[in-house]
Amino acid sequence: MLVAAQGGPAQTPAAPPPAARPSVVLEGREINVPVTLAGNGPMFGLTPLAEALGGTLSTDVSGESVSLKIADKEVVIGQGNAIITVGDAIVSLSQPPVQGEGGLQVPLDFLRKTFGDLLGYSFDWRPETQRLTIARRGTRELPVALDVVHLQGMTTIVLQFPEEPRYKVNRQGSIIQVQMLADRLTPPAPKEIQDPLVQGVTIDPGQIRVQLAEGAQAESYVLEKPFRLVFDVHRTSEVEVPTSPSAPAGRQAGIHTIxxxxxxxxxxxxxxxxxxIQEKELTLQLARELEAKLAQRLPVRVVLTRTEDANLPxxxxxxxxxxxKADLFVxxxxxxxxxxxxxxxxxxFLSPQATDTRASSSAATENRAAAGSAPATSDAASSANPANPANPADDTQDLQLILWDLAQTHHMTESQRFANMIQGELNEMLKLKDRGxxxxxxxxxxxxxxxxxxxxxxxISNPDEEKKLKDPAYREQLVDALSRAIAHYKALVENQPQSQPAAPGTAPQATPPxxxxxxxxxxxxxxxxxxx
Amino acid sequence: MSRRAASFILGFALALLVGGGLWWWIAGRKESGRGHGAASAAAQAGQKVSFQLFFPADGGAIKAEPRDLQVLDEPKDRIHKILDALLVGPKAAGLVRPFPEGVVVGGVLLGRDGTAYVDLRWPNHEEPPPGGSTEEIQRVYSVVDSVTLNIPQASRVVLLWNGVQRDTFSGHLDLSRPLVPDRSR
Known part of the structure; x- marks a missing residue:
């Protein structure tokens, strides 16, 4: 059953005779690789292939597993085990690698899932000629889009590709290098970057180079559909989410506009x-009364989103x-x-899930997937999923979503702190039922x-509360509680930027603490x- | 035996063979049809299954009421029946129907990714009923929870109103994305 064969010295392949011995041809040149023909398909000697294609083999001390290093990924192979790991991924093979002539022998799908996926080789096995032809897949020209945004003390670099490139990330000091392994990049138009944490990003066909500012460090992750390689850059000392509102560009620290x-x-x-009585009438009345109260109490600018009975999305x-550039939104x-x-x-305040970058991104992706899987008869479903993966505008939306998520996540802690203060003031002043x-x-x-x-x-649906809400004196108490909470929060932010969050039930204070x-x-x- | 007689006997035997085969085939079809029809009727009748329907409750809450419903195995049918029962309203005191009378299930779709698309329709009403945030939460999550907590294949819900997905029903909850059940109760 077994036919073991070895190629001779490197030579130019001739047309194979009908009963040719198994052979391996790399880029038009036959290489010496043991091939074993088994019932489940051919097995190939790994050692010469690793040498020829670019991989480093090593065996662990126990001799039970073999490690193959390809680019920056490690492939771990257990002898007789059809499961291997490629980086963090677990990969199933059609048959397990086995010891054979010339060392470890691996099946065809092993080659495709390792050298193929990581280095861009194609493996074409022809049973009739018993020849494996290895070639580099056509080098892809991948356009890359670059966005660099600084928000809340953190810079986000987004590199977007139409499909996942074959790359590896190298870091050396303040330089991050994204090296293309088998693809070439089409760089975007040069963009001047003025950022406190990133000195520059240069994109060549073979690599992307990010120069960080001194004291900055970056974490990277990827997002799918479209493929994006994202670097979050921050100062080494600013890893934690700030506990007080920091001042984004164009805003002064503190509470100035509400x-x-x-x-x-x-x-x-x-x-x-x-x-x-309708909610819209009373909310406008309360907002006007709060505006007047804040004007009396605090040196802040107050803006109402509407001042009349009008639709406002x-x-x-x-x-x-x-x-x-408001500092608070109520x-x-x-x-x-x-x-x-x-x-x-x-x-x-907002659900954390609604602000989670990955969740939002995956929700957008899932919406698209759902649009694809929904029956064609569903007008409703298609209207539910307006995102079209082919539409470049969606990529922009995704990016905006990510940026918004980042910004909002930073404000979550503060929103919760402020919400706690409002409930604390309402409870204390009005002795209302605290729904929390x-x-x-x-x-x-x-x-x-x-x-x-x-x-x-x-x-307002409760007759007793509706009656109270129609009473100007009661509304005055509500507005007073709100304005105290705002004053309290403003003072806390401006005077105690490092303080811990306040809690409901915090004693009301006539003057800022x-x-x-x-x-x-x-x-x-x-x-x-x-x-x- | 003359050649003519032999031909006659051969033709007669052939006719018998063809006729017998035809009879056997027709009888078999009838039998098979009867069997298939019976199975089909049983499948169409479905079975009684216990579900938990989530209704708005006093105090701004949402509470479960057990309900036995005659349903098929198909998840889509189950979602439809659950929502039909939900819209008819609760049996227990202290619970209320989530939507006004006249609101019906216009359609249910279940995507392969576990997203259930539920289209609620209210003839002659373009807009969903107005309400405060608690009211909207009660309406929306009575549907989301009743679907997702009873049907394992449905992990999230996209709500549509008269066939159209809206940003919100009554000015609070974001309905532009699928919703997962609220397990905070």
């Missing part, structure tokens, strides 16, 4: 109370806050519930690039609903 968002408006009436509300709402008996106040600080994937909080909360100031006021640990928020 955007108040009266919920709903126009045809979006919001909740409706038993007496017929949710994304526009946060856009207004972003355009005004969306004011009144609640309603199905069933009876709900009352009290609650304050929301919660998290939810609320659309109006998603685009904000500053600490942002949505506060529910009572249940002095530096050094202890701030208890925050209570974990309830998470309500999450996007995938």
């Amino acid at each position: 955007v108040i968002d009266p919920g709903h408006g126009g045809t979006e009436v919001g909740a409706i109370g038993p007496s017929g 949710l994304d526009m509300r946060t856009a207004i806050a972003n355009q005004n 969306s004011i709402h009144l609640n309603s519930s199905l069933g009876s008996g709900a009352y009290g106040t609650e304050t929301y 600080v919660k998290q939810a994937p609320f659309r109006v909080l998603m685009g904000a690039t500053m600490p942002a909360v949505l506060v529910e100031l009572g249940f 002095a530096a050094g006021t202890p701030a208890p640990a925050a209570k974990p928020p309830a998470k309500v609903g999450r996007p995938a």
